[in-house]
Amino acid sequence: MARRPKLAVWKFASCDGCQLSLLDCEDELLAVAGAVEIANFPEASSAVVEGPYDLSLVEGSITTPHDAQRIQAVRAQSKFLVTIGACATAGGIQALRNFADVKDFIAAVYASPQFIDTLATSTAISAHIPVDYELHGCPINKAQLVEVISAFLAGRKPAVAAHSVCIECKQRGNVCVMVQGTPCLGPVTHAGCGAICPAYRRGCYGCYGPMETPNMPALTREWCELGADGRDIQRVLRSFNAWAEPFRQESEAHDD
Amino acid sequence: MQALKADNSGFVIGPDGLQRLLEVLAGEGYRVVGPALRDDAIVYDDIDGVASLPVGWTDRQEPGRYALERREDNACFGYAVGLHSWKKFLFPPAETLWTAQRGSDGAIAVSTPERAPDKFAFIGVRSCEIHAMAVQGRVFEEGPYTDTAYAARRAGAFIVAVNCAEAGGTCFCVSMETGPRAEQGFDLALTELADGAEHWFLVEVGSEAGRAVLEQVPHVPATAEQAEAARAVSERTASGMGRGLDTQGIKDLLQDNPEHSRWDDVAERCLSCANCTMVCPTCFCSTVEEHSDLTGENAQRVRKWDSCFTMDYSYIHGGSVRSSARSRYRQWMTHKLANWIDQFGTSGCVGCGRCITWCPVGIDLTEEVAAIRAAPEEGRSR
Ligand code: SF4
Ligand code: SF4
Ligand code: SF4
Numbered sequence: 001m002a003r004r005p006k007l008a009v010w011k012f013a014s015c016d017g018c019q020l021s022l023l024d025c026e027d028e029l030l031a032v033a034g035a036v037e038i039a040n041f042p043e044a045s046s047a048v049v050e051g052p053y054d055l056s057l058v059e060g061s062i063t064t065p066h067d068a069q070r071i072q073a074v075r076a077q078s079k080f081l082v083t084i085g086a087c088a089t090a091g092g093i094q095a096l097r098n099f100a101d102v103k104d105f106i107a108a109v110y111a112s113p114q115f116i117d118t119l120a121t122s123t124a125i126s127a128h129i130p131v132d133y134e135l136h137g138c139p140i141n142k143a144q145l146v147e148v149i150s151a152f153l154a155g156r157k158p159a160v161a162a163h164s165v166c167i168e169c170k171q172r173g174n175v176c177v178m179v180q181g182t183p184c185l186g187p188v189t190h191a192g193c194g195a196i197c198p199a200y201r202r203g204c205y206g207c208y209g210p211m212e213t214p215n216m217p218a219l220t221r222e223w224c225e226l227g228a229d230g231r232d233i234q235r236v237l238r239s240f241n242a243w244a245e246p247f248r249q250e251s252e253a254h255d256d
Numbered sequence: 257m258q259a260l261k262a263d264n265s266g267f268v269i270g271p272d273g274l275q276r277l278l279e280v281l282a283g284e285g286y287r288v289v290g291p292a293l294r295d296d297a298i299v300y301d302d303i304d305g306v307a308s309l310p311v312g313w314t315d316r317q318e319p320g321r322y323a324l325e326r327r328e329d330n331a332c333f334g335y336a337v338g339l340h341s342w343k344k345f346l347f348p349p350a351e352t353l354w355t356a357q358r359g360s361d362g363a364i365a366v367s368t369p370e371r372a373p374d375k376f377a378f379i380g381v382r383s384c385e386i387h388a389m390a391v392q393g394r395v396f397e398e399g400p401y402t403d404t405a406y407a408a409r410r411a412g413a414f415i416v417a418v419n420c421a422e423a424g425g426t427c428f429c430v431s432m433e434t435g436p437r438a439e440q441g442f443d444l445a446l447t448e449l450a451d452g453a454e455h456w457f458l459v460e461v462g463s464e465a466g467r468a469v470l471e472q473v474p475h476v477p478a479t480a481e482q483a484e485a486a487r488a489v490s491e492r493t494a495s496g497m498g499r500g501l502d503t504q505g506i507k508d509l510l511q512d513n514p515e516h517s518r519w520d521d522v523a524e525r526c527l528s529c530a531n532c533t534m535v536c537p538t539c540f541c542s543t544v545e546e547h548s549d550l551t552g553e554n555a556q557r558v559r560k561w562d563s564c565f566t567m568d569y570s571y572i573h574g575g576s577v578r579s580s581a582r583s584r585y586r587q588w589m590t591h592k593l594a595n596w597i598d599q600f601g602t603s604g605c606v607g608c609g610r611c612i613t614w615c616p617v618g619i620d621l622t623e624e625v626a627a628i629r630a631a632p633e634e635g636r637s638r
Binding site for chain 2: 153156159162170173174179184186
């Protein structure tokens with residue numbers, strides 16, 4: 001049998017939720033372990049096989065000078081590099097620092113701020129190195145992660161749609177909450193979750209970040225029609241994907 | 257379904273007769289699907305007798321707005337149209353077309369999932385929706401390749417039409433000549449009269465299958481007055497359309513105006529969210545996803561609803577042909593109302609109003625056409 005591709009999983013500034021999705025693939029985990037050699041995955045095993053790696057999954061954003069260097073080393077050891085989750089693809093919730101002065105946060109949070117060595121911003125991995133594929137979501141959808149790994153193994157394109165959540169919402173048979181009066185981010189949000197929130201009668205929170213062609217001003221105008229004000233809009237856009245360009249721009253348009 | 261001409265005066269059944277009708281259909285092995293209340297809306301779903309129907313409820317539909325309201329009577333079908341059309345049953349949102357396995361000898365075996373087609377009884381199908389099935393049927397059943405699964409589902413369906421007693425705020429079937437009275441394409445057609453103490457249905461028979469089912473339901477011949485009262489319902493509905501669309505010369509109007517400034521205007525409002533295409537009962541576009549599993553030994557092809565509003569939809573080598581919202585909206589509306597006529601010999605729109613109601617920002621194609629008509633620029637650029 002041919003050599004199994006070597007898989008590495010890397011963590012930067014993040015909550016671990018996305019890489020845990022891989023451990024959470026109960027039914028598929030054995031198949032994953034059979035298909036690839038899990039060579040470097042500290043969450044799963046302390047045994048580390050040296051690089052280079054055929055496939056690297058990268059979770060988390062770049063927030064420290066040390067990580068900015070480390071990601072270069074990861075890239076150098078990886079033939080194919082996939083970023084997973086909102087932190088790695090957009091900077092994560094920690095990118096809220098980008099809208100303020102990080103020194104103020106450090107002073108407020110840490111007793112001895114002089115020991116904190118951090119960057120002024122939290123940024124996506126793709127702002128630092130070339131990335132081969134980005135899988136969005138906070139957290140990522142584990143079925144999509146298995147799809148991406150399967151596609152990598154077969155040398156094909158993953159079947160991961162970049163259109164709006166609305167398409168999934170309608171495919172699922174949901175009744176649109178927005179048309180019934182609840183503001184929803186679905187029309188500008190990247191599909192992938194399967195429209196979970198609208199299925200439970202909530203508006204979409206934008207966990208998967210901007211869809212391929214988001215028309216932000218058109219959506220926020222309608223939010224205002226439904227009673228939202230600039231502050232509501234800014235808050236909803238400043239979450240896990242706050243630093244994704246279309247969300248960032250639109251939230252800044254609502255600065256008062 | 258064998259189409260017969262409807263009896264002239266028809267028959268009358270009461271609410272008990274409707275219950276019996278639903279029982280007979282279920283007894284004959286049909287999967288009975290009709291209007292039901294869910295999530296503050298009327299949706300088409302599996303139903304279990306009259307108790308499942310939205311008795312005493314109606315819908316208020318406006319561009320980008322939908323709400324339920326109580327009626328003053330106990331009408332079972334006193335609303336306009338449900339959110340999702342019957343399309344979701346005949347053309348499911350996701351369907352596995354085939355699976356493939358690599359055997360130990362390396363040979364690949366392809367199998368099509370066993371599917372005994374669902375035998376549906378659709379309860380409460382509106383005239384525009386019957387027309388929509390015929391329009392979609394042309395796409396899937398005519399031409400060189402037939403979608404056999406679709407054709408089997410459609411041929412096996414028993415259709416109980418309901419003549420609309422009230423037009424919705426976004427309805428314009430009169431403009432499209434698709435309603436509000438069902439003239440053909442049904443097994444049975446009901447007109448509901450729920451006036452004060454009286455509550456009855458005028459039943460017209462549209463097929464032999466319809467006649468055979470009606471025979472098992474207590475009914476009496478309609479009197480001339482009853483037939484007249486039912487006719488008056490359709491006339492009243494026809495005069496109360498929420499909207500209108502002037503279709504005069506519409507094919508040339510749209511095909512001659514690809515550079516009209518109105519396309520820029522709508523592009524500024526359109527989200528490219530694709531809701532309009534998902535809810536449209538005639539939109540038929542799909543994509544196929546090919547999945548291989550982790551072992552590389554199993555693969556499947558899944559067909560899913562797709563839309564001309566996605567970038568992937570017009571992706572050819574090197575990029576998407578329709579990369580602007582302007583070009584995507586123009587494609588959708590021009591195809592639906594104009595190019596469809598060249599392609600399929602009919603308009604792609606039946607005037608059900610869903611794309612207007614369920615557009616999150618309330619874009620109204622009747623208004624878009626009117627704006628182009630008001631100031632045609634004749635900017636044909638070829
Ligand atoms: S509920 Fe939200 S995601 Fe679903 S169709 Fe409406 S706007 Fe789109
Ligand atoms: S284009 Fe709109 S009004 Fe016409 S059939 Fe489709 S959803 Fe109904
Ligand atoms: S017309 Fe409305 S429903 Fe259709 S894609 Fe544009 S915003 Fe979405």
